[in-house]
Each structure stands twice: as structure tokens, then as C-alpha cells.
Amino acid sequence: MLKFVDHCASLFPTTIMSRNSRIDSPNSSDDEGIKTPSPKPRPRASRREPTPAPTPPPRSRKSSMKQASTDKENLERMKAKIAALEKKVKKDALKASKKSQDQAPPRSLGDDDLESEELMSGHDEGADSDDSATFPSATAIKPLGEIPLPSQKPKPVTLRKSKRSTEPRTAAHAFMRLPEGPRDAQDSDVDDDVADRAPPQQISSLPRTSSPPPRSSSPPLRSSSPPPHGSSSPPQRSSLPPGTVSSSSGQNKRPSSPTAPLPPPKRSKSAAKTAEFREGFVLRQNAKPAAGDYADIPHALILRACAEYSARILARHPLPDVPTQITSSKECFKSACRATKERYIFTDRMGKIIRARGSQKRGKMVEIFRALCPSYFGFVRSTAPKQIDANRLKARALLEQASFHYKVPASRTGYGENKIIAAARQVLTFKDRDSSGVVFPSYFDPYPIPALAFELTTLEFVIREWSTGSFIQAKFTEKDLAKMYQVHLTDTQTWNACNEAVAEKIRQKWYRRASQTFITDTSETALASNIDSARADALRAELAGRTGDTDSEPEEEVAVAE
Numbered sequence: 001m002l003k004f005v006d007h008c009a010s011l012f013p014t015t016i017m018s019r020n021s022r023i024d025s026p027n028s029s030d031d032e033g034i035k036t037p038s039p040k041p042r043p044r045a046s047r048r049e050p051t052p053a054p055t056p057p058p059r060s061r062k063s064s065m066k067q068a069s070t071d072k073e074n075l076e077r078m079k080a081k082i083a084a085l086e087k088k089v090k091k092d093a094l095k096a097s098k099k100s101q102d103q104a105p106p107r108s109l110g111d112d113d114l115e116s117e118e119l120m121s122g123h124d125e126g127a128d129s130d131d132s133a134t135f136p137s138a139t140a141i142k143p144l145g146e147i148p149l150p151s152q153k154p155k156p157v158t159l160r161k162s163k164r165s166t167e168p169r170t171a172a173h174a175f176m177r178l179p180e181g182p183r184d185a186q187d188s189d190v191d192d193d194v195a196d197r198a199p200p201q202q203i204s205s206l207p208r209t210s211s212p213p214p215r216s217s218s219p220p221l222r223s224s225s226p227p228p229h230g231s232s233s234p235p236q237r238s239s240l241p242p243g244t245v246s247s248s249s250g251q252n253k254r255p256s257s258p259t260a261p262l263p264p265p266k267r268s269k270s271a272a273k274t275a276e277f278r279e280g281f282v283l284r285q286n287a288k289p290a291a292g293d294y295a296d297i298p299h300a301l302i303l304r305a306c307a308e309y310s311a312r313i314l315a316r317h318p319l320p321d322v323p324t325q326i327t328s329s330k331e332c333f334k335s336a337c338r339a340t341k342e343r344y345i346f347t348d349r350m351g352k353i354i355r356a357r358g359s360q361k362r363g364k365m366v367e368i369f370r371a372l373c374p375s376y377f378g379f380v381r382s383t384a385p386k387q388i389d390a391n392r393l394k395a396r397a398l399l400e401q402a403s404f405h406y407k408v409p410a411s412r413t414g415y416g417e418n419k420i421i422a423a424a425r426q427v428l429t430f431k432d433r434d435s436s437g438v439v440f441p442s443y444f445d446p447y448p449i450p451a452l453a454f455e456l457t458t459l460e461f462v463i464r465e466w467s468t469g470s471f472i473q474a475k476f477t478e479k480d481l482a483k484m485y486q487v488h489l490t491d492t493q494t495w496n497a498c499n500e501a502v503a504e505k506i507r508q509k510w511y512r513r514a515s516q517t518f519i520t521d522t523s524e525t526a527l528a529s530n531i532d533s534a535r536a537d538a539l540r541a542e543l544a545g546r547t548g549d550t551d552s553e554p555e556e557e558v559a560v561a562e
Contacts, residue, residue, distance in 0.1 A: 175304040176434050178339045180442055272343040275301075275350070289349045297342060302350055304336040305329070306357040311436035313358045314429070315443040318454035319478050319485055320358070329354040361428075365455070366476045368424045369462040376420040377404075379466050388469030395466045402491070404463055405456050415495050416452050417506075422513070424455065430514040437515060444515075446507035449496055453489040457481055460488075 063071070275298035277283065283293075291302040309332040317324055329351045337343055373379055377398065379391050398404040405421060407414025429437035429444065429451075437444045444451070461481065465474055496503040531539070 173300070173303060173434060175300045175336065175340050176307060176439060178304070180339070180440055272345045275344050275347070289353050291353055298344055298350075301333070301336045301340060301342060301344060302353055304339070305332040305350075305354050307434070307436050308332040308335055308440055309354045310357045310361045311429075311440040311443045314361055314436070314451050314454065315448040316450055318362070318450055318457075319482055325355045325358065326351060362454075362458075362478075363476065365424065365428055365458050366462065368427050369420070369459050370465075370473075372420050372423055373459075373462050373466070376418075376423075377463070379471070381471055383470075390469075391466055392469035395463055395469075398463050399460065399467070402456070402460065402488075404459060416456065416492070421455055421459065422510070424459075425510070426514050437511075441511075441515065445511045446504050447510040447514075448507075449492050450489065452507075453492045454485060456488040456492070457485045460484060 276295045277293055278295050278299070281293050291299050291306070294302065309329055312328050312332060313320060317328070320328065330346055332354060333346045333350060374381070378394060380387050382388065398409060401412065403409040403412055405416050405418050406412045407417040407419075409418070429435055432438070458481075461474070461476065461484070465472055
């Protein structure tokens with residue numbers, strides 16, 4: 001049997017060994033053997049469980065040499081900044097400690113005061129010795145021992161804001177309601193230094209002597225008119241050449257020239273001041289100037305000049321050229337200085353602020369007419385074709401021969417008396433007490449012809465925005481309105497020339513109706529007292545029965561008679 005097994009083993013050299021089979025090597029002994037573990041079976045994958053995706057190994061990105069050098073430079077730069085900041089902090093702390101030590105006054109100790117124990121230098125140097133070197137104020141702190149606490153809780157101290165002792169400020173509109181000056185002073189283009197100067201007195205050209213000449217009993221007759229230029233008999237006193245001395249006069253004579261002009265007398269007023277800017281204002285280049293940039297008084301002066309400029313532009317030149325604007329702004333500023341008795345130098349920057357009010361006045365008039373046109377003429381904003389046609393026909397009828405400004409547009413009667421014009425005039429020129437028509441009534445009494453012509457021009461411009469049936473806002477420019485304004489100005493002048501007396505009364509009526517709400521004249525009845533003589537006697541008798549002492553007088557309830 002054994003022979004048969006050996007024969008089979010020789011025929012099949014590779015045989016499947018059992019799990020615990022033992023392999024004997026030819027060189028090993030019978031007792032030695034090696035046990036090989038059997039491979040574990042691979043688990044079967046379930047169909048429901050998803051197969052996990054293989055995770056790639058992490059990759060390590062190596063920075064380039066340029067990036068490494070850049071990072072190194074940034075790190076060194078940051079370290080340098082941190083070191084500089086630390087050095088600056090230490091330096092500031094050292095300066096602060098030295099300053100506090102220098103400013104602190106030495107405190108004298110009394111007998112009952114607690115003495116501080118100063119630390120000896122060189123002792124207690126340990127881990128915290130660097131702090132004392134860096135911050136020397138730490139060593140300046142001296143312990144005072146135990147301080148007894150108060151028995152009651154201290155009350156909190158409230159800080160009261162103290163009023164700064166400054167001069168009273170002038171309100172911006174403080175000069176707006178000052179009375180209007182005379183027209184001749186306003187319209188003059190003469191500088192204040194020349195207009196306010198008194199004419200020089202005519203003093204005799206006699207040379208001064210030590211003793212005055214004897215006075216005659218009758219004064220010499222003076223002719224109202226100067227002698228003719230070609231007179232052959234000049235006065236004897238002026239016949240002497242300049243620099244000579246008369247033989248009949250006394251001693252100590254000074255030569256004088258009879259033809260030399262006398263110097264003008266000195267002004268008693270102070271010189272014109274330069275307008276200062278308000279506190280904290282920084283003048284920037286290419287910045288738009290404003291009245292609020294200046295101090296209180298120049299600010300108020302500029303606002304008054306702006307109000308008068310608006311009134312002058314509307315009443316005289318609604319569309320002025322540049323030279324007229326410059327002249328008007330200068331005259332308005334001078335008028336404001338005369339009314340307020342302040343003297344300031346007029347600058348180009350102030351002129352720009354004042355001249356800007358002209359365009360603002362025209363823009364406000366356009367806005368007012370745009371708001372009033374739909375309600376007075378019946379224009380309706382709509383996308384319906386029927387309403388658009390109605391608006392177009394209405395605008396065409398109003399623009400035909402300028403029928404829109406008549407009181408009755410259909411018959412063209414009542415020139416310039418349409419209700420919409422009076423309503424716009426009330427809002428623009430006579431709205432409140434600070435309006436230009438109330439502050440400067442001389443410009444609008446009677447109502448000026450240029451102002452009426454510009455109102456008609458603006459109203460026609462707004463109606464033309466409805467000419468297509470739908471409101472299309474157009475740009476309001478002086479160039480486009482110049483020709484239209486000249487047409488209405490010519491028509492208004494023609495209407496006024498038809499009967500100047502009646503036309504002037506109509507224009508006065510327009511001013512009176514617009515400004516009747518702001519008439520400041522108080523009647524005599526309003527100024528009368530509310531206490532007549534009988535009431536004064538009754539009050540006197542009532543006070544005679546009283547002592548004035550509230551404690552001694554009984555308090556009784558008095559029923560008020562209804």
C-alpha cells in the first residue's frame with residue numbers, strides 16, 4: 001500500500017496540500033516544519049452596497065523658487081514692521097512717562113499724611129526687570145497704604161455744558177426785511193468811497209500869516225457864478241508869483257500856490273473789510289461757491305444781494321447778457337451794504353453766487369406754470385387716444401395768436417389778465433414776507449412790463465409741451481427763449497403804448513392785489529391801547545385795596561362770568 005502511494009506521488013509532484021499540511025525540506029530534519037497560513041477568502045460584494053471609489057494619494061505641491069523668495073521677503077518685511085511698531089510704542093510710553101513726571105508737582109507731606117515707601121534701585125530685579133526698563137512709569141508708582149473708604153456712596157458728578165463766550169451770531173436772513181433804500185443810491189454805479197464823500201469846501205487861497213487880517217463891518221459879496229475864463233482883471237492877491245512874500249504883511253510867512261488843488265478830506269468811516277470764511281471752512285479748488293461758505297455778516301449780506309438781484313432780473317432784464325449780470329450783481333451787493341451800514345469788498349466769488357440766482361428764478365417760474373397748467377386749462381395726462389386728441393386741440397387753440405394770456409381766450413379780451421398768470425405771480429414773487437416783491441416793492445409798483453413779457457414767454461413754453469397731446473418736458477434754455485421773449489416784449493410794449501395812463505393803473509392793480517396780504521402799514525386803531533380812562537380808574541381802585549402780599553390776602557375762588 002505504501003508503495004502505491006509513493007508511486008502516485010512521483011506521478012503528481014504538485015499536489016494540493018491540506019490546510020495544516022506540513023512540508024519537509026530535504027535539508028531539514030523530520031521534526032522541523034513550517035506552517036503556512038491559508039489565504040482568506042475574498043468577501044462577496046453585495047449588489048445593494050455601492051463600490052467605494054478609490055481615494056488618490058495626497059499630492060504635495062512644491063512651490064517654485066520665485067514664490068519661495070517672495071514669501072520670504074514678505075515675511076521679513078512683516079517682521080520689520082512689527083519691530084518698528086514695538087519700538088515706536090516703547091518710545092511713546094517713555095515720553096509719556098517722562099512728561100507725566102515733569103508735569104506732576106511735588107507734593108509736600110504733612111505730619112498726618114501717609115508716607116510712601118520707595119523701592120530701592122538694584123533690588124527686586126528678577127523676571128519683571130525688563131518691564132521697569134521699558135516702562136519707567138511703573139517704578140514711579142508709590143503705594144500709599146490702605147485708604148479708608150467713605151461711609152456713604154459718593155454722588156455722581158454731572159458735567160454742565162458751559163456756554164462759550166463768543167459774540168452773538170447773525171442770522172442768515174437777518175438783513176432780509178430791512179427797509180429798501182432810495183432808488184438813486186441803488187441805481188448808482190459809484191463806489192461807496194466816492195459816493196459818501198463830502199464835497200470839498202472852497203477855502204481862500206490867501207497865505208497864512210501870524211496875525212489874521214482885520215475884519216470888515218460888511219461881508220464881501222460873493223458871486224454865484226465864477227468869473228469868466230478870459231477876465232482881464234484878476235484879483236490882486238493872486239497876481240503875485242508863487243513863493244513871494246507881500247511887503248504889507250507881517251513876519252513868519254509861508255509861501256503857497258493859489259492854483260494848487262486841495263486834498264480831499266479824510267473819511268470818518270472805516271475802510272472796507274474783506275469777507276472772512278466761516279470757522280472750519282476749507283477752500284477747495286474747482287468747488288462751487290455758496291453763501292454759507294462765509295461768516296455770519298457776509299453770509300447775510302450775500303443773501304440780501306441775491307434777493308435784490310432776483311427782483312432786478314425779473315423786473316428789468318429777465319434774460320440779461322453777461323456784462324449786465326456783472327453790473328447788476330455788483331450794484332445789488334453795494335445796495336445791501338448801504339442798507340445794513342456794513343462795508344465789505346466785493347469779489348468775483350461773491351458775484352458768481354449772486355448771478356446764479358437769476359437762473360434759479362427762471363427755473364422756479366417754469367415749475368410753477370407746469371404745476372398750474374393742467375388745473376387751469378384742463379390738460380389731462382392719459383394714454384387714451386381720445387384724451388390725447390383733446391389735449392392737442394386745446395393747446396392749438398390756446399397758442400393761436402397767443403390767446404392763452406387773455407382773460408377770455410375765445411374773444412381775446414383782457415390782455416395779460418388770465419387767472420393762471422396772477423396765481424403764478426402770487427406764488428413766485430409775493431409768497432411770503434421774504435419774497436422779492438415784498439422786500440423790494442419799488443421794482444414791482446407798478447408791475448413792470450419786462451416781468452409780464454417773461455411770464456407770457458414761460459406760459460407759452462409750457463403750453464407747447466402739450467402740443468402733441470401728451471406732456472413731453474422740454475429743456476428750458478435762454479437761447480431757445482430769447483426770440484419768443486422779444487416777441488412778447490414787443491407786444492406788451494405795444495399794449496402799454498395804446499393808453500399808458502390806463503395800462504399803468506392796470507399794472508398798479510396787479511401789484512396791489514398780489515401784495516395786499518403782506519401790507520405792513522398798521523392802522524391807527526390797531527396801535528390804540530386796550531385800556532381807556534374808565535378802565536384805568538377801575539384798575540387803580542382795585543390796586544388801592546390790595547397790599548401785594550400774597551400770604552396776607554385770602555385766596556378765594558372767583559367764578560368767571562360767561
